[in-house]
Amino acid sequence: MNDPFFTQQKCGCGNDLNIRIMSWFTDRTICMECSDKEKDIRAKLPEHGRQHEGCGYIPEV
Ligand SMILES: [Zn+2]
Structure with missing residues (x-):
């Protein structure tokens, strides 16, 4: 229905979600920048x- 993966407009960091990436750690949709941080x-x-x-x-590292 209203899957946040497709309806979410902005990443938690405030960037527009031009590219939608699934977070490794959470069920959130994140931007490229945050994905790099996760990496x-x-x-x-x-x-x-x-x-x-x-x-x-x-996780804190
Ligand atoms: Zn982000």
């Missing part, structure tokens, strides 16, 4: 963040 975080996590997939928050 940095994942790179620092054990098992490349596999244990934190869909955990609902962004």
Whole structure:
């Protein structure tokens, strides 16, 4: 129905969602910039963040 993945206009950081990417950590739709940040975080996590997939928050690293 109203899937936020398609209706959400802006990312949590305020950027327009021209490109829609699913967050690794949460069920949110995020922008390219935030996705890059998640990639940095994942790179620092054990098992490349596999244990934190869909955990609902962004882990501190
Ligand atoms: Zn963003």
